[in-house]
Every structure is written in structure tokens, then in C-alpha cells.
Amino acid sequence: MKQLKIFSVPYLVWMLVFILVPLIMVAYFAFRTADGEWTIQNISEVGQYANIFVRSIWLALIATVICLVVAYPLAYALSRMEKHKQSTMLLIVMLPMWMNFLLRTYAWMTLLGNNGIINNLLGMIGLGPYKLINTSGAVVLGMVYNYLPFMILPLYSVMEKIDKSVIEAASDLGCNSKKVITRVVVPLSLPGITSGITMVFVPAISTFIISRMLGGGSNLLIGDLIEMQFLGNSYNPHLGAAISLVLMVIILLIMTIMNQFSPDDQVLI
Amino acid sequence: MKKLSKIYIGIVLAFLYVPIFVLIVFSFNETKSRSVFSGFTLDWYEKLFHNKIIISSLINTVIIAVLASVISTILGTFAAIGINSMRKVPKAVVMNVTNMPIINPEIVTGVSLMLLFVFFAARMNIEFGFVTLLIAHITFDVPYVILNIMPKFKQMDPHLYEAAQDLGCSPTKAFRKVILPEIMPGVISGFLMAFTYSLDDFVISYFTSGSTSQTLPITIYSMTRRKVSPEINALSTIIFLVVVVVLIVKNVIENRAAKRNASYKGGVRE
Numbered sequence: 001m002k003q004l005k006i007f008s009v010p011y012l013v014w015m016l017v018f019i020l021v022p023l024i025m026v027a028y029f030a031f032r033t034a035d036g037e038w039t040i041q042n043i044s045e046v047g048q049y050a051n052i053f054v055r056s057i058w059l060a061l062i063a064t065v066i067c068l069v070v071a072y073p074l075a076y077a078l079s080r081m082e083k084h085k086q087s088t089m090l091l092i093v094m095l096p097m098w099m100n101f102l103l104r105t106y107a108w109m110t111l112l113g114n115n116g117i118i119n120n121l122l123g124m125i126g127l128g129p130y131k132l133i134n135t136s137g138a139v140v141l142g143m144v145y146n147y148l149p150f151m152i153l154p155l156y157s158v159m160e161k162i163d164k165s166v167i168e169a170a171s172d173l174g175c176n177s178k179k180v181i182t183r184v185v186v187p188l189s190l191p192g193i194t195s196g197i198t199m200v201f202v203p204a205i206s207t208f209i210i211s212r213m214l215g216g217g218s219n220l221l222i223g224d225l226i227e228m229q230f231l232g233n234s235y236n237p238h239l240g241a242a243i244s245l246v247l248m249v250i251i252l253l254i255m256t257i258m259n260q261f262s263p264d265d266q267v268l269i
Numbered sequence: 270m271k272k273l274s275k276i277y278i279g280i281v282l283a284f285l286y287v288p289i290f291v292l293i294v295f296s297f298n299e300t301k302s303r304s305v306f307s308g309f310t311l312d313w314y315e316k317l318f319h320n321k322i323i324i325s326s327l328i329n330t331v332i333i334a335v336l337a338s339v340i341s342t343i344l345g346t347f348a349a350i351g352i353n354s355m356r357k358v359p360k361a362v363v364m365n366v367t368n369m370p371i372i373n374p375e376i377v378t379g380v381s382l383m384l385l386f387v388f389f390a391a392r393m394n395i396e397f398g399f400v401t402l403l404i405a406h407i408t409f410d411v412p413y414v415i416l417n418i419m420p421k422f423k424q425m426d427p428h429l430y431e432a433a434q435d436l437g438c439s440p441t442k443a444f445r446k447v448i449l450p451e452i453m454p455g456v457i458s459g460f461l462m463a464f465t466y467s468l469d470d471f472v473i474s475y476f477t478s479g480s481t482s483q484t485l486p487i488t489i490y491s492m493t494r495r496k497v498s499p500e501i502n503a504l505s506t507i508i509f510l511v512v513v514v515v516l517i518v519k520n521v522i523e524n525r526a527a528k529r530n531a532s533y534k535g536g537v538r539e
Contacts, residue, residue, distance in 0.1 A: 003440070008351020008363070011344050011411065015366055018408040022381035023369065029384060074281050077274035089278070091520055096285045098512040100469055102489045103505045107288035109493070110295070110303040117291060120304040145288070148281075206374030209471070213493060223376050230380055230476065237384060244377050251374065 026248075029241035042242035049225055049243070056221040057250070059136060060204035063143035067151040067200045068193065070144070075155035075192075076185065079162070090156065097149040105142055105213045112138055112214065134216030142210040143200075150199040158192035159185070194258040202251055222247050289509060296502035313503040320500060326488040333399075333484060334467035337406035342460040344407070345414025349455075350448065352415070353422045364419075367412045378409060379476030386477060397479025405477040406470065410463035417459030421452040 033039045046053075078089055096104065111117050112133040122128040132138060162185065170184045171177070186193075208223030215221075222243065229240025299308035317323060352363050370378050386401045395401070429451075433443035471486035478487060492501050 004354040004444075005351050007347040008349075008355070011348030011351070011415075012363070014344060014408070014411065015363070018382065018385070018404060019366055019369055022378075022385040023373075025384045025388065026377070026381045070281060073274070073277055077278055080274075087520070087524075091516060092282065093285070095512065095516060096289060098465075098469075098516065099289065099505070099509055100471070100486055100489060102471055102486055102493060103292070103501070103508065104288065106489075106493050106501060107292045107505070111288055111291060113303060115302075115304055117304045145284070148285070202372075202374055206376050208376065209490070223374075226376055226380060230383060237387070240380060241384065244380050247374065248377055251372075255372070 026241045026244050029238050030245045031242075032238060034238060042238045043246070045239055046242050046246050052220050052225055053222060053246075053250075055136075055219070056205050056223075059140055059219075059221070060143065060201050063140050063147065063204045064151075064197055064200045066140070066144050067148050068196065071148060071151035071155055071196065072193075075152050075159050078152075078156050079159035080164075086160070093152060094149050101146050102209060102213075104146055105210055108138070108142055108145060109133065109213055112141075133214060134218065136215065136219050138214040139211050139219050139221075142214040143204045143207065146210065147200040147204055150203070151196040154195040154199060155189060155192040158189045162188050191262050194262045198255055198258050201254060205251070206247060289505070292502050293506045293509065296499055296506045298499060298502075301499060313499040314507075317500045317503045317507075322483075323485070323488055323500075323504065326483045326485045329399075329482060330468060330485040333402055333406055334464050337403055337410050337467045338460055338464035340403075341407045341410035341463050342414050342456060345411045345459060345463075346418060346452070346456050348411065349415045349418035349422070349452070350444075353419065367415055370409045370412050371416070375409075375470075375472035376476075379405070379473040382408065382473065383476040396481070397477065398482040401477045401479065402474060402482055402484070405473050406467045409470070409473055410467060413462045413466060414456070414459035417462060418452050418455035421455040425451045 030042050031038055031040065033041070074093070078086060078093070081089060113119070114129060114131070114133065116132070118132060119129040122130065166188075167180055167184060170180045175183060205221075206223045207221060208227045211219050211221040211224055226240050226243050226247070228234050229236045229243065294306065295303060296313055297309050297311070298306050299310045299312075352360055355363065382401075382405050386395070386397060386404075389395050390397065425448075429447050430443055433447045434440060438446060469486065470484075471490060474484050474487055475490070478484065489501065489504070492498065
């Protein structure tokens with residue numbers, strides 16, 4: 001099959017020009033000034049936005065934890081259903097994800113608005129109106145709503161493979177249902193947990209849509225900061241590249257940590 | 270316990286679906302209010318179908334998605350065949366680079382491509398628009414095609430291709446008759462994945478589209494930034510219905526294929 005190697009040449013060229021070179025350009029821009037000199041000023045300037053980084057990491061972390069807590073029992077319940085019901089149920093759970101995520105986020109804009117339905121319903125029983133939209137809580141809610149399926153899917157796919165007899169054996173040998181979960185189900189579903197965490201955390205920490213639509217102006221995240229340097233008022237691709245570089249490093253660190261918890265042969269992206 | 274898990278699934282489903290149903294209900298609302306339903310109308314649908322920007326960006330989105338997914342399927346299929354026959358180390362290097370657009374946050378991929386296009390635009394008289402958008406879409410589509418095809422090679426006997434040639438097939442014929450049928454399921458699922466990602470992409474398109482060539486998600490974004498219009502609700506309703514129909518059809522086809530496979534295996538083979 002060795003002569004088949006040549007087939008990959010067009011793609012290798014494409015990969016070089018449109019994947020590798022652009023990423024190198026990000027690194028290059030991050031260390032250059034507008035006048036074309038080498039500098040570390042861009043990187044050090046990122047430090048000024050430490051509060052935005054902390055906020056992004058914090059909100060993404062909260063959203064990831066909520067997703068895990070909500071998705072874990074759901075995925076377990078799904079995986080223990082009768083086989084023919086499982087695929088239908090999974091379809092129903094995943095279906096909202098096929099809607100464009102701008103529309104899904106927009107839906108929450110209309111629900112949470114100051115004159116939105118939630119405030120209206122609360123008003124009927126004499127409560128509120130509360131400030132729901134343009135809060136950090138709304139941003140976390142948007143993250144959970146949009147990325148919950150990313151947590152459910154990997155969890156379900158590992159749990160579905162857990163043999164029913166393993167669980168039965170554990171309870172036959174004297175485990176109560178709590179112990180079955182902590183000693184059998186959780187260890188066996190660890191690869192799903194780690195890949196679910198990365199699949200939720202990475203888009204959550206880098207989003208700029210959710211924070212813009214649900215967070216108002218007061219909940220800027222790293223994504224907003226990057227977007228502003230490239231398409232916003234404060235055009236500065238050098239600083240934008242530096243922020244992107246730092247974001248990539250943070251994500252790389254998270255993924256390395258996550259891979260530590262995952263068995264070697266099951267490193268999932 | 271059974272009942273408890275049913276209630277729990279119900280609550281999560283409500284959380285997932287209520288926002289969408291509210292959107293749908295208010296697409297039929299007479300006034301622009303987003304919280305009080307005052308009467309039934311189809312006006313917003315009519316307005317939607319007469320909205321030139323939405324229609325043209327929809328057409329644009331479909332054209333880009335079709336072109337990008339077809340090109341990336343061809344590029345990716347050949348790439349996968351080539352990568353599969355590489356030695357261990359180059360293979361690992363290429364696969365790691367291929368994974369980058371998937372692992373990296375979308376915004377980083379978008380920004381990196383934008384930097385590249387800005388660089389070229391300044392030197393080679395290229396404008397942001399259809400071409401840059403298409404290149405960007407192919408770039409994030411190809412990895413999904415490759416990742417869908419690679420596992421198929423693991424299931425395939427590597428000697429089949431040589432055997433076909435020993436038995437008189439030309440290399441092209443052996444390729445067509447042996448390799449292609451084996452990896453076809455991966456090619457198809459890779460194509461479908463690329464197509465849906467292209468249709469749905471916002472972030473990367475946002476950074477690489479410029480002002481001349483807009484896709485539907487970009488138009489939706491600018492609509493949500495401007496004043497409230499129930500046209501968005503009408504659009505959401507239509508998109509939701511399309512998604513439901515497509516997924517049901519897909520499920521039915523898959524179930525039939527699974528049944529046919531089962532009866533084939535049960536009845537004839539074993």
C-alpha cells in the first residue's frame with residue numbers, strides 16, 4: 001500500500017497552508033509590534049485583562065460542573081433503558097442541538113428579558129420583576145443550555161457499554177446502590193467524564209455569543225476580548241493574537257490535566 | 270427508582286424544549302410582544318419569505334455547505350488513504366495537525382484564518398467574501414471527513430488491496446473495487462458531518478466572510494443584534510421543523526437498515 005501515500009499530498013499542502021501557517025501567524029503576530037519589531041509587550045498587556053480571564057474560567061467552570069451534575073444521572077438513566085427505547089430517547093435529547101445555537105440563545109433572550117415571559121409569569125403572582133438578563137447567571141445558563149448535550153453524549157456512550165451483569169454482580173456481592181455508583185459506574189465512566197468536561201469547557205471558555213446576547217456589556221469573556229481586537233472598535237490584531245495564544249495555552253493545560261485521568265488507550269478529544 | 274428516573278428525564282427534556290416551543294408559539298403572535306400572546310397570525314412567515322437578505326443568505330449558505338462538503342470529502346478521502354499508508358511517526362504528526370481545528374476553540378481557528386487572509390488580501394488583491402468563506406469551511410470540514418474514514422481502515426484487511434492486484438486488478442481498479450467499498454460508510458458519514466457543520470457554522474464564518482458574502486447564521490446574528498422581530502421566531506420554527514423531519518427520516522432509514530442486516534445475518538449467513 002506504500003504507493004498510496006501520494007494521495008495525501010493535496011491535503012498535506014492544504015493542511016500546511018490553511019491549518020499550520022495560520023496558527024504560526026497567530027504566534028508570530030503575538031510577538032510583533034505594528035511597526036514590525038519583535039516584542040513581548042502584547043503578551044504582557046494580556047495581564048491587564050486578568051479579571052476577564054478569571055471570569056471566563058470561573059463561569060465556564062461553573063457551567064461545566066452544572067452540566068456534569070445534570071447530565072450524569074440523565075445519561076445513566078438513558079443507558080439503563082430498554083435497548084429499542086434508547087435510540088429514540090437519545091434522538092429526542094440531542095434534537096435541540098441541531099438547531100442553530102444563535103437561535104437557541106435567542107430563545108433565552110426572549111425568556112429572560114425584563115418584559116419577558118418569566119418576569120411576566122412572576123408578575124402575575126406578584127413577584128419581581130427581577131433582573132434576569134445581562135447577568136453572569138444568564139451567561140452560565142446559556143452555556144449550560146447550549147453545551148449540555150456535549151456532556152450527555154460522551155457520558156451515555158461509555159455508560160451504554162457498561163455490562164448490566166457487572167452492576168448486578170456488584171449488588172449481589174453486597175454493594176448498596178450508592179456503592180454501585182461510586183465503586184463501579186463512576187470508575188467505568190471516567191473516560192466519558194473527562195471527554196465531556198473538555199467538550200463543554202472549551203467552547204464555554206471561548207464563547208463570545210452567549211456573553212454578548214445574555215450577558216449584556218458587563219460580562220465580557222475572553223472570546224469577546226478577542227473579537228473586539230479583530231472586528232470591534234479596538235482593532236489590534238497583535239493584542240488579539242496574544243490573547244488567543246494565552247487562551248490556547250490554558251486549554252492545552254486543561255486537556256493535559258484531563259488526559260491524566262483518562263486511561264491511555266481511551267484518550268478522547 | 271424507575272419512576273424517579275422518568276421524572277428526571279422529563280425535567281431535563283422540559284428544560285431543553287420549553288425555550289424552543291416558546292419561540293415557535295410566538296412566531297404566530299400578532300404583535301411584536303415577546304411575552305403576551307394577543308392573537309394568531311401568519312404575517313411573520315410572509316415577511317420572512319419576502320425578506321431578500323434572509324433568502325439570499327440561505328442560498329449562499331447552502332451553496333457553501335454543498336461545495337465545502339463535496340470538496341472536503343474528496344480531499345479528505347484521498348488524504349485518509351494516503352495517511353493510512355504512512356509510517357508511524359509521520360502519520361502521528363499529520364493526525365495531530367489534523368486534530369487541531371477540532372481541538373482548538375472555533376474562535377482561534379477563525380482568527381488564525383482571518384490573519385492569513387488579511388495577509389494575502391494586502392499582497393494579492395484578494396477580497397474577503399465567497400472564496401475566503403469557502404476555504405475556511407473546507408479547512409474545518411476536512412478533519413471530520415478524515416476522522417470518520419480512518420477507523421474504517423483499521424477494520425479492513427491490509428492485504429486485500431495487494432491480493433486484488435495479484436489476482437489481476439490494476440492499481441486503480443483494485444482501489445475502486447476493494448478500498449473504496451470498504452471505507453464508503455466512513456466517507457458518507459464524514460460527508461454528512463461536514464455538510465451539517467458547514468450549514469450551522471457561525472464563529473469561523475463570522476471572522477472570514479467580510480461584508481459581501483453572508484451566511485444564514487451571520488444574518489441571524491445581525492438580526493438578533495438589531496431590534497426585535499418575530500421573523501426570527503418564524504425562521505426558528507421552520508428550521509426546527511426541517512431538523513425534526515430530517516432526523517426522523519434518518520432514524521427510519523437506519524432502523525430499516527439495521528433490521529435488514531439482522532435478518533440477513535440471522536437468515537442466510539449464520
